[in-house]
Amino acid sequence: KDLYEAPDYYLLDELLSEEHKLIRSTVRDWVKKEISPVIEDYAQKAEFPKHLIKGLGEIGAFGPTIPVEYGGAGLDYTAYGIIMQELERGDSGIRSTASVQGSLVMYPIYAYGSEEQRRKYLPKLATGEMMGCFGLTEPDHGSNPSGMVTHIKDKGDHYLLNGAKMWISNAPFADIAVVWAKDEAGKIRGMVVERGMEGFSTPETHNKWSLRASATGELVFDNVKVPKENIFPEISGLKGPLGCLNQARYGIAWGALGAAMDCYDTALRYSKERIQFGKPIGGFQLQQKKLAEMITEITKGQLLVWRLGVLKSENRATAEQISMAKRNSVEIALDIARNARQMLGGMGITGEYSIMRHMMNLESVVTYEGTHDIHLLITGMDVTGINAFK
Numbered sequence: 274k275d276l277y278e279a280p281d282y283y284l285l286d287e288l289l290s291e292e293h294k295l296i297r298s299t300v301r302d303w304v305k306k307e308i309s310p311v312i313e314d315y316a317q318k319a320e321f322p323k324h325l326i327k328g329l330g331e332i333g334a335f336g337p338t339i340p341v342e343y344g345g346a347g348l349d350y351t352a353y354g355i356i357m358q359e360l361e362r363g364d365s366g367i368r369s370t371a372s373v374q375g376s377l378v379m380y381p382i383y384a385y386g387s388e389e390q391r392r393k394y395l396p397k398l399a400t401g402e403m404m405g406c407f408g409l410t411e412p413d414h415g416s417n418p419s420g421m422v423t424h425i426k427d428k429g430d431h432y433l434l435n436g437a438k439m440w441i442s443n444a445p446f447a448d449i450a451v452v453w454a455k456d457e458a459g460k461i462r463g464m465v466v467e468r469g470m471e472g473f474s475t476p477e478t479h480n481k482w483s484l485r486a487s488a489t490g491e492l493v494f495d496n497v498k499v500p501k502e503n504i505f506p507e508i509s510g511l512k513g514p515l516g517c518l519n520q521a522r523y524g525i526a527w528g529a530l531g532a533a534m535d536c537y538d539t540a541l542r543y544s545k546e547r548i549q550f551g552k553p554i555g556g557f558q559l560q561q562k563k564l565a566e567m568i569t570e571i572t573k574g575q576l577l578v579w580r581l582g583v584l585k586s587e588n589r590a591t592a593e594q595i596s597m598a599k600r601n602s603v604e605i606a607l608d609i610a611r612n613a614r615q616m617l618g619g620m621g622i623t624g625e626y627s628i629m630r631h632m633m634n635l636e637s638v639v640t641y642e643g644t645h646d647i648h649l650l651i652t653g654m655d656v657t658g659i660n661a662f663k
């Protein structure tokens with residue numbers, strides 16, 4: 274039986290265009306052929322499957338909404354969401370690599386960069402010939418990036434960059450890093466730092482129990498000379514990096530549903546095959562309750578992200594709506610993963626099935642791109658008009 278059957282309880286396919294469905298089946302087939310057979314092994318080895326980069330570029334997973342003239346596919350946001358959903362059915366770490374490349378590296382270069390920066394970097398990033406990472410979080414400033422201490426000093430024809438970033442996806446192998454640092458006036462500026470610049474290093478972070486098939490590292494800047502042409506001319510302030518996060522959080526809202534769907538599919542199939550007390554465990558009310566709640570939450574989540582996609586394509590989605598969807602999708606995906614794992618009994622803890630890997634991955638997804646608490650407080654602020662952060 275097809276491992277990648279899609280739950281579509283409310284006939285939501287009718288809300289998608291033919292192009293959306295074609296993109297979905299292309300990415301789904303690719304995930305099934307290229308990710309599923311190898312991902313467990315890479316996760317167990319705690320290694321990023323670098324050989325997948327070329328294929329990710331070929332299926333258009335890097336910057337699908339970026340205009341064609343810069344190497345993107347010029348697709349709408351529903352298409353982007355669908356791609357993230359299908360990748361994350363495979364593994365959150367692979368979706369992470371695509372999120373970072375498209376939303377956190379290509380998007381700022383496209384939205385805030387000079388024409389020269391766009392032409393220099395975007396086409397190569399779209400194919401995966403060049404890979405990027407995004408440095409916002411610091412050891413002492415995670416949820417509160419405005420407190421960052423990484424800084425630049427004006428030295429005439431270049432800036433001198435000092436400081437460190439932590440928990441950076443793709444850092445160990447990235448060719449370039451989009452880095453956020455304060456200038457002498459305390460304004461946050463964005464810039465492209467290239468591997469090979471003297472004083473720039475990217476030590477890898479080891480011993481993760483989550484996102485094991487994704488490479489995470491630090492960015493260390495020790496008097497790095499950043500040419501002035503590498504600074505984004507069009508943006509300053511925290512709204513620069515937060516604008517990129519809107520893009521990535523949107524993709525995660527779809528992506529986490531993909532992980533949830535894979536856990537649900539697996540548990541449903543298992544429940545029909547596993548016999549205890551003389552009948553399939555799916556025949557017991559307790560297991561049916563779990564499955565019924567999973568499909569209900571997936572369906573509600575699908576409706577939410579579909580509507581958000583329409584609003585985003587029309588440039589009407591607010592950052593607060595994106596926060597709600599990211600938080601909801603990850604929360605239900607984690608619940609579904611935990612329940613699905615229990616439904617598989619002992620088999621659920623093995624690498625024979627994808628559920629435990631999804632469950633561990635989702636512990637990062639619920640933390641990065643704004644923690645569960647931060648997104649709740651964003652909604653709280655929006656509905657009360659009172660800022661709980663200050």
Ligand code: TGC
Pocket residue numbers: 368369370372373407409410415416417418419442510511512513515516518519521592641642643644647651662
């Ligand atoms: P605040 O004073 O509220 O705002 C400062 C300026 O930013 C503007 N702004 C936004 N702009 C665009 N999009 C948003 N979502 C925005 N939210 C706020 C705001 O209008 C203001 O503009 P201006 O013109 O007045 O200067 O800022 P605050 O310091 O109080 O912080 C607010 C808070 C807590 C919501 C924000 O700091 C936050 O979102 N924190 C969470 C940090 C976070 O998400 N980090 C993620 C790091 S990257 C990552 O995790 C990648 S994982 C990738 C992967 O592997 O998939």
Ligand code: FAD
Pocket residue numbers: 373406407408409410412414415416417439440441442443483484489637640641642643644645646647650661662
């Ligand atoms: P903290 O901010 O120290 O939070 C600790 C706890 O306190 C959390 O539960 C939080 O919700 C809570 N808390 C904080 N403030 C408040 C408050 N005001 N009210 C109530 N509770 C609060 N960052 C990047 O820049 N680029 C990347 O590519 C990237 N990739 C990542 C990959 C992985 C695998 C991981 C785990 C993280 C990654 N991050 C990345 C960092 C991520 O964005 C941060 O971990 C996240 O923003 C939280 O910051 P923190 O870990 O410092 O936790």
